[in-house]
Amino acid sequence: MDDDRSLPLRERKKLRNRRALADAALRLFAERGFDATTLEELAEEAEVSKSTFTRTFEAKEAAGIEAEAELWAAFLATVDAGVPKGPVLDGLHRALADAMAGLDGTWDARFLATRRLAVAEPALLRYVEHHRARVREQLAAGLAARLDLDAEDLRLHVLAELAMTAFSIAGRAWVRGGGAGGRASLLAGLADAIRAVPASLDLAAE
CATH class of the missing domain: 1.10.10.60 (Homeodomain-like)
Structure with a gap:
């Protein structure tokens, strides 16, 4: 900031x-x-x-997860500014990547510290999940308005979950690696997780 x-x-x-x-x-x-x-x-x-x-x-919890909150506030603001034409999941990926890229240079270290602290403090981990749940609801509502769909349309809630879960998967791997590669590595991990969504739907057991 x-x-x-x-x-x-x-x-x-x-x-x-x-x-x-x-x-x-x-x-x-x-x-x-x-x-x-x-x-x-x-x-x-x-x-x-x-x-x-x-x-x-x-x-108190809100102060402890400020780096996390900054990311989601920037993401929602980017989505509110307009979702690009094309598949919505791709648009959400671009919005999240743009939001992350626009955060200040101290964010990486602060986010790493936040995530490590949350793992050790159950109250903070619960608050992170509470905060993300609110963001998912706001995201689905914003998409409903943008796409002229009912706010209860399940597709919107699935898309919100997928975009944020893709970040969670990428973020966990990045934090476990100590933030190696900086924000570029986190962005690459996010892209991999987004690409895995349609690929995972093609998996079939024999």
Whole structure:
């Protein structure tokens, strides 16, 4: 999240506070554990007030998964800007790749730290799944509006699940490898996972 000089000063300050709190959460959760870290300690570490924390994040968990949330917010914004013509899954792949490519240079390390922390902290892992479920619903609703389909059309929900599951598979492999190859490697893994979707449908047991 770069300090975008095109934004008003008030908005830049809010973004700086958000990043400071998220960074503090990653540090303190790793050092002390999620349950042992208080909101007051997070605010003090980030040099902001507790009220600033509660205005910025809905919960301690939200601060801990900010890198994850940044990706999905960028993805939804890219999809809202327009899905390219052609197969929708391909369009979602391009939107997710574009969203990922547009994240700032610190995102890779922050995402790695977030995922490693979530594995060790069940509360954070549950919150990640909760957050992704909301994103899938928003994605399906956005696609329904774009494609003029009923919001309950099962195809939309399947597509949302497929796109996000493809990222999950690629992301797990990337994190296990310590982020080797940087973001380019993660993008390549995502492309492989997307290509595996139609290929997997052709598998048949004899």
